[in-house]
Amino acid sequence: MSERTSVTIGVFDGVHRGQCALLARARLDADRHQRRCLAVTFDPHPLSIVGGGRPAPCSLTSLADRITLLGAAGADEVAVLPFTAARAGQPAAEFVEEYLRTGLGMAHLVVGHDFRFGAGATGDAALLARLGPSLDFTVEQVPPVRSAALPAPGIISATAIRHALAAGEVGLAQVLLDRPYSLGGTVIRGDQRGRLLGYPTANIDVVPGHCWPADGVYAVRLQVGERSAGPLGPLPGEPPGMAGVASVGANVTFGGQERRLEVHVLDRTGLDLYGCPARVDFHARLRGMLTFTDPAELVAAMASDVAQARVVLEPGAHAT
Amino acid sequence: MTVVAAPSMPPSPAPSQPAGLLIVDKPMGMTSHDVVSKVRRAVGTRRVGHAGTLDPRATGVLICAVGGATRLLTYLQAEEKEYEALIVIGEGRLSDDADGEVTAQPGVAMLRDPQRARTTLIDAAAALTGPIAQVPPQVSAKHVKGRRAHALVRAGEQVDLAAVDVRVDQFRLRSLRWQPADEHTPETVWAEFTITVSAGTYIRSLARDLGAAVGSAGHVRDLRRTRAGAWTVADAVPLAQVVTAPPAIIDTAVALRRVMACHEVDAGTERALGHGRSVSGPWPAASGQPMALIGPSGGIAIVRREGEYLRPVTVLPGSGR
Numbered sequence: 001m002s003e004r005t006s007v008t009i010g011v012f013d014g015v016h017r018g019q020c021a022l023l024a025r026a027r028l029d030a031d032r033h034q035r036r037c038l039a040v041t042f043d044p045h046p047l048s049i050v051g052g053g054r055p056a057p058c059s060l061t062s063l064a065d066r067i068t069l070l071g072a073a074g075a076d077e078v079a080v081l082p083f084t085a086a087r088a089g090q091p092a093a094e095f096v097e098e099y100l101r102t103g104l105g106m107a108h109l110v111v112g113h114d115f116r117f118g119a120g121a122t123g124d125a126a127l128l129a130r131l132g133p134s135l136d137f138t139v140e141q142v143p144p145v146r147s148a149a150l151p152a153p154g155i156i157s158a159t160a161i162r163h164a165l166a167a168g169e170v171g172l173a174q175v176l177l178d179r180p181y182s183l184g185g186t187v188i189r190g191d192q193r194g195r196l197l198g199y200p201t202a203n204i205d206v207v208p209g210h211c212w213p214a215d216g217v218y219a220v221r222l223q224v225g226e227r228s229a230g231p232l233g234p235l236p237g238e239p240p241g242m243a244g245v246a247s248v249g250a251n252v253t254f255g256g257q258e259r260r261l262e263v264h265v266l267d268r269t270g271l272d273l274y275g276c277p278a279r280v281d282f283h284a285r286l287r288g289m290l291t292f293t294d295p296a297e298l299v300a301a302m303a304s305d306v307a308q309a310r311v312v313l314e315p316g317a318h319a320t
Numbered sequence: 321m322t323v324v325a326a327p328s329m330p331p332s333p334a335p336s337q338p339a340g341l342l343i344v345d346k347p348m349g350m351t352s353h354d355v356v357s358k359v360r361r362a363v364g365t366r367r368v369g370h371a372g373t374l375d376p377r378a379t380g381v382l383i384c385a386v387g388g389a390t391r392l393l394t395y396l397q398a399e400e401k402e403y404e405a406l407i408v409i410g411e412g413r414l415s416d417d418a419d420g421e422v423t424a425q426p427g428v429a430m431l432r433d434p435q436r437a438r439t440t441l442i443d444a445a446a447a448l449t450g451p452i453a454q455v456p457p458q459v460s461a462k463h464v465k466g467r468r469a470h471a472l473v474r475a476g477e478q479v480d481l482a483a484v485d486v487r488v489d490q491f492r493l494r495s496l497r498w499q500p501a502d503e504h505t506p507e508t509v510w511a512e513f514t515i516t517v518s519a520g521t522y523i524r525s526l527a528r529d530l531g532a533a534v535g536s537a538g539h540v541r542d543l544r545r546t547r548a549g550a551w552t553v554a555d556a557v558p559l560a561q562v563v564t565a566p567p568a569i570i571d572t573a574v575a576l577r578r579v580m581a582c583h584e585v586d587a588g589t590e591r592a593l594g595h596g597r598s599v600s601g602p603w604p605a606a607s608g609q610p611m612a613l614i615g616p617s618g619g620i621a622i623v624r625r626e627g628e629y630l631r632p633v634t635v636l637p638g639s640g641r
Contacts, residue, residue, distance in 0.1 A: 067497070082434065098435055228350075230542065
């Protein structure tokens with residue numbers, strides 16, 4: 001028989017401030033009773049199975065990043081449950097008894113204000129409270145975490161973050177996540193057009209399935225890993241990434257079609273980043289995507305973008 | 321073994337050669353010796369060595385000694401190491417890591433039931449915890465019949481390595497997930513562990529044995545050393561930073577204070593130790609445990625207690641003579 005555990009459960013996409021509150025409560029209970037703190041999450045997103053044929057929402061974090069962030073938020077262990085049709089159809093009470101209680105040794109369960117589970121989403125906090133005494137575990141429902149940065153009722157959720165990104169509000173996303181929103185991928189060879197204009201860019205081939213901020217120009221920091229290494233983790237590394245300006249969207253001035261993420265790194269020339277894993281941290285939106293009538297106008301706009309990004313990213317430095 | 325490129329930098333104009341420890345965060349895809357070569361170039365001296373080799377795929381804490389401190393590597397290297405390892409269950413590899421060719425794909429049908437998978441892995445890891453007899457990986461630098469095991473394996477020979485007594489202090493599950501099958505690989509289970517072991521323990525062997533213990537096979541996919549004795553990743557400098565900026569070398573005496581008892585001695589005692597003479601001193605020491613005596617001019621003597629005397633076993637001269 002394995003040891004008893006303090007458990008919290010959810011999709012935890014983004015591992016935002018609201019979800020971190022669940023981790024904090026589970027961590028507290030684990031410390032108080034000297035138990036392991038366990039986060040249970042699902043992969044793929046349950047809505048890809050039970051969403052009624054609609055595609056699952058884009059993700060705010062990769063599974064690997066979610067695991068790392070849940071660990072950083074207090075979990076001793078992260079258990080990823082494959083979400084299958086069979087799992088979706090499992091009666092709620094059976095899931096609690098077989099998986100959580102017997103399988104994980106759950107002694108205490110922390111759930112969010114809107115957590116539903118089991119066949120037909122009939123499992124909720126009330127059901128858990130009824131099951132607790134006979135199965136020997138306690139339940140704690142954590143109230144929603146609110147942010148004054150959101151319109152009323154201001155509840156922090158993955159959906160609210162997706163909406164913020166879709167509106168280009170990366171500053172708001174950062175407030176809700178407690179870290180800059182980021183997109184990871186690999187640096188690939190682009191059109192090399194930026195180089196001719198005096199603003200060479202790194203083209204990032206973004207891992208599919210992730211939410212993109214709205215088309216536009218952003219002040220970012222670019223983290224680059226060793227060419228031979230795997231994807232960069234979600235936690236800020238040392239030293240801080242290189243300051244840059246990112247363009248998100250099709251390159252309309254040059255008749256581009258597909259959506260792209262390109263980063264111009266400030267004050268650095270001769271960077272050789274092809275093939276390196278990279279992570280773009282979005283700090284502020286500078287402007288929307290514009291179509292310029294000639295390249296000279298575009299170059300002027302880019303000069304202004306760089307100046308603005310400098311103010312946002314290097315507040316201590318003064319313009320010359 | 322050592323073929324060294326001449327330092328590309330001109331000799332430092334500073335009168336004293338750099339000496340001490342440099343804790344490097346090794347990047348993936350580089351041998352530990354590659355790291356030493358880069359450090360040599362960065363600090364401008366050929367006298368650089370490392371303790372506790374990390375495999376090319378592994379990242380994290382690599383203890384490098386610079387200058388005179390290389391002579392103290394034996395004492396500065398760590399007895400205990402901590403790792404974060406991502407172990408793949410369901411597939412065996414010749415090298416027991418992701419670089420080797422696939423040797424077996426038993427899959428993870430035995431772990432299909434998620435509520436039992438976790439306890440099965442936890443129990444298997446617990447059985448590999450404590451003092452264990454561990455067979456090193458086939459692809460390793462261990463000697464068999466006077467040759468390196470990896471050379472024999474490459475030549476197609478079956479290598480029978482003797483088990484070595486090692487100690488696993490911690491083998492804790494950190495995350496567990498199922499990795500769907502793709503065109504090359506059946507479904508596998510990816511399990512992350514925090515592992516604390518004595519020096520000489522192979523994490524690759526633990527992965528292999530963990531896989532076998534649950535009725536499948538296993539290998540290490542990602543490995544990061546988060547601590548070597550007193551030094552953690554928080555002390556470590558990314559290699560890229562070592563190359564671009566003058567690295568912060570930890571002073572030899574400061575480094576020694578973190579790993580053993582150190583005592584200040586007067587100039588006369590420092591001189592006597594410098595001549596290889598035993599000295600007397602009030603400091604108690606467990607038998608066989610080394611301690612460091614540090615003189616006013618920076619001379620360092622590693623001594624062992626023999627009755628009422630302290631006998632120097634390694635001496636680094638100071639600057640004051």
